[in-house]
Amino acid sequence: MIRVWQGDITTFDVCAVVNAANRSLLGGGGVDGAIHRAAGPGLLEECRKLGGCETGSAKITGGHDLKARHVIHAVGPVWHGGGQGEAALLASCYRTAMDLAEAAGCRSVAFPAISTGVYGYPSEAAAEVAVDTLSAWLEGREGWEVTLVAFDTRTAEILGKALER
Ligand code: AR6
Numbered sequence: 001m002i003r004v005w006q007g008d009i010t011t012f013d014v015c016a017v018v019n020a021a022n023r024s025l026l027g028g029g030g031v032d033g034a035i036h037r038a039a040g041p042g043l044l045e046e047c048r049k050l051g052g053c054e055t056g057s058a059k060i061t062g063g064h065d066l067k068a069r070h071v072i073h074a075v076g077p078v079w080h081g082g083g084q085g086e087a088a089l090l091a092s093c094y095r096t097a098m099d100l101a102e103a104a105g106c107r108s109v110a111f112p113a114i115s116t117g118v119y120g121y122p123s124e125a126a127a128e129v130a131v132d133t134l135s136a137w138l139e140g141r142e143g144w145e146v147t148l149v150a151f152d153t154r155t156a157e158i159l160g161k162a163l164e165r
Pocket of ligand 1: 027113
């Protein structure tokens with residue numbers, strides 16, 4: 001099951017929250033900064049040991065001071081107009097994050113709108129990639145709760161529309 005929820009992902013009580021990180025995995029602005037602030041310095045300490053992450057992939061850590069047991073740090077693509085494999089890289093983020101959540105024994109995951117802030121990916125197109133990729137991944141699997149977290153009303157509407165298609 002996929003649902004849309006508007007609010008701050010750092011408050012979410014799920015098995016894994018996904019972070020929209022960069023390749024260094026050493027923190028940044030946006031949702032990344034918010035997650036690191038809420039999780040406390042132990043998260044950065046753990047991230048330092050990961051050696052970064054490729055665009056389109058993800059790595060998992062503990063949740064530290066968050067309610068969530070795990071943080072999955074996914075590195076979305078920077079938007080360059082759509083002709084540089086952005087959609088495939090974004091889809092790969094969602095799939096890899098779900099694979100890592102499953103391997104960690106999770107059945108509940110919350111995602112921010114990866115790449116749609118600083119990285120400039122158009123929100124409508126990103127929402128369709130998110131919904132299509134997650135729907136395909138969830139096919140044949142039972143008991144999952146996947147939440148698409150929108151920080152603002154506009155993103156919530158866009159995600160809702162992508163879900164209703
Ligand atoms: N809860 C939920 N969503 C949030 C929150 C929050 N607390 N804060 C922001 N968002 P962005 P990106 C939304 O820029 O585009 C960082 O510096 C935000 O409104 O956080 O993937 C990293 O270190 C937007 O819809 O991530 C990278 O360098 C969405 O989260 C770079 O930004 C993603 O926006 C990654 O850029």
